[in-house]
Amino acid sequence: MKIAVIGAGPGGLTLARVLQRHGIPVTVYERDDDPGARDQGGTLDMQQDTGQVALEAAGLLDDFLALSRPEGQGGRIADRSGRILADQPARPGDLASPEIDRGELRGLLLGSLEPGTVRWGSVLERAEPGRLHLRGGDTVEADLIVGADGAWSRVRPLVSPARPEYSGVTFVELRITDVDEAHPEIAALVGDGMLFALGDRKGLLCQRNGHGVVRVYAAFAAELGATHERADLYRIFEGWGAPLLRLLDECEPAVVDRPMFALPVPHTWEHVPGVTLLGDAAHLMSPFSGLGANTAMLDGADLALAIAEEPDLSAAVRRYERLMFPRAARNAEGAAEGLAGILEDDALEGSLAHVGRRSS
Numbered sequence: 001m002k003i004a005v006i007g008a009g010p011g012g013l014t015l016a017r018v019l020q021r022h023g024i025p026v027t028v029y030e031r032d033d034d035p036g037a038r039d040q041g042g043t044l045d046m047q048q049d050t051g052q053v054a055l056e057a058a059g060l061l062d063d064f065l066a067l068s069r070p071e072g073q074g075g076r077i078a079d080r081s082g083r084i085l086a087d088q089p090a091r092p093g094d095l096a097s098p099e100i101d102r103g104e105l106r107g108l109l110l111g112s113l114e115p116g117t118v119r120w121g122s123v124l125e126r127a128e129p130g131r132l133h134l135r136g137g138d139t140v141e142a143d144l145i146v147g148a149d150g151a152w153s154r155v156r157p158l159v160s161p162a163r164p165e166y167s168g169v170t171f172v173e174l175r176i177t178d179v180d181e182a183h184p185e186i187a188a189l190v191g192d193g194m195l196f197a198l199g200d201r202k203g204l205l206c207q208r209n210g211h212g213v214v215r216v217y218a219a220f221a222a223e224l225g226a227t228h229e230r231a232d233l234y235r236i237f238e239g240w241g242a243p244l245l246r247l248l249d250e251c252e253p254a255v256v257d258r259p260m261f262a263l264p265v266p267h268t269w270e271h272v273p274g275v276t277l278l279g280d281a282a283h284l285m286s287p288f289s290g291l292g293a294n295t296a297m298l299d300g301a302d303l304a305l306a307i308a309e310e311p312d313l314s315a316a317v318r319r320y321e322r323l324m325f326p327r328a329a330r331n332a333e334g335a336a337e338g339l340a341g342i343l344e345d346d347a348l349e350g351s352l353a354h355v356g357r358r359s360s
């Protein structure tokens with residue numbers, strides 16, 4: 001049985017790890033040249049009923065808990081002046097959704113795999129049932145091809161014509177380093193977890209990462225293809241309070257546009273022998289569910305367990321897809337509502353009501 005996974009993101013790596021724990025061989029083809037080839041991005045919370053279930057199946061839950069930041073579970077909401085209207089620090093001993101930097105999560109998963117499992121610098125150009133075509137002309141035969149290759153999956157066309165659609169909302173990502181020493185006001189404003197500042201149908205969504213880093217996503221409606229410099233953000237957030245504009249003053253000069261795309265909901269397909277998808281390749285959703293990586297990992301664990309337990313690959317993939325489709329649809333619906341909510345006039349009131357419901 002030859003299983004080829006495309007993509008060494010959280011989903012593909014969890015699949016590989018759980019397969020190997022059951023003695024099933026697997027190879028992961030990843031386009032990055034090496035594990036440090038690019039910044040892996042911000043922090044993720046691993047939730048008890050999704051990401052942590054997958055980490056348990058991978059035998060990595062204790063290692064994760066040792067690396068994670070439970071104090072990062074706290075959250076604050078502010079208005080456009082920067083006035084904090086709700087502040088919910090993490091509860092002592094709460095392990096419902098501790099945070100971990102993506103790079104550390106990837107390192108944890110990679111470190112658990114047998115040497116040589118990931119073929120770095122392998123870019124999938126095209127897939128057909130049973131065969132991968134890699135950049136440079138190599139081909140690879142496989143009994144099962146798993147597209148864990150994210151939003152713009154090149155495996156997806158084998159099962160579905162669906163393409164991600166632009167939501168109308170762009171995040172511009174800012175990064176502030178050494179916050180505790182060099183930017184203490186920002187450290188105090190954001191706290192140990194998240195700060196959402198909302199107003200004018202826009203948001204400054206801040207998250208504390210590990211190692212003294214704060215990432216900020218400036219979220220607003222924008223034309224697809226529009227690009228933004230830091231200077232543009234002063235115009236977009238004109239009139240916002242000084243404590244929030246300080247985020248723009250003190251971030252690194254390079255900012256990154258991240259237009260938010262999502263796949264149609266629900267996204268399903270008729271079973272195709274020898275091929276399936278997981279994670280963003282199957283159900284790309286806005287980050288507002290906080291579940292993209294969590295469900296990608298759960299997909300990986302569920303698929304691996306089905307392969308270990310079912311009599312043949314086709315039965316295993318069918319079992320996995322039956323489980324994954326409704327779960328993905330539920331999460332993606334919530335994520336779409338969350339993203340749309342930020343563009344509503346009462347986004348601030350809605351968030352405060354949500355926090356009130358959670359704490360009562």
Ligand SMILES: Cc1cc2nc3c(=O)[nH]c(=O)nc-3n(C[C@H](O)[C@H](O)[C@H](O)COP(=O)(O)OP(=O)(O)OC[C@H]3O[C@@H](n4cnc5c(N)ncnc54)[C@H](O)[C@@H]3O)c2cc1C
Nearest residue numbers: 007009010011031124149150279280287290291292293294
């Ligand atoms: C701003 C932002 C914040 C987020 N916050 C959260 C959060 O708090 N919690 C959460 O759970 N989720 C969050 N998400 C979502 C989460 O990042 C994704 O859902 C998750 O990374 C999906 O994992 P994946 O393994 O399916 O795909 P990816 O992480 O996208 O990994 C895909 C891998 O495939 C590789 N690849 C792609 N194409 C090819 C190719 N042709 N050949 C070979 N390799 C290829 C890529 O290099 C990559 O390593 C957030 C997303 C964004 C944009």
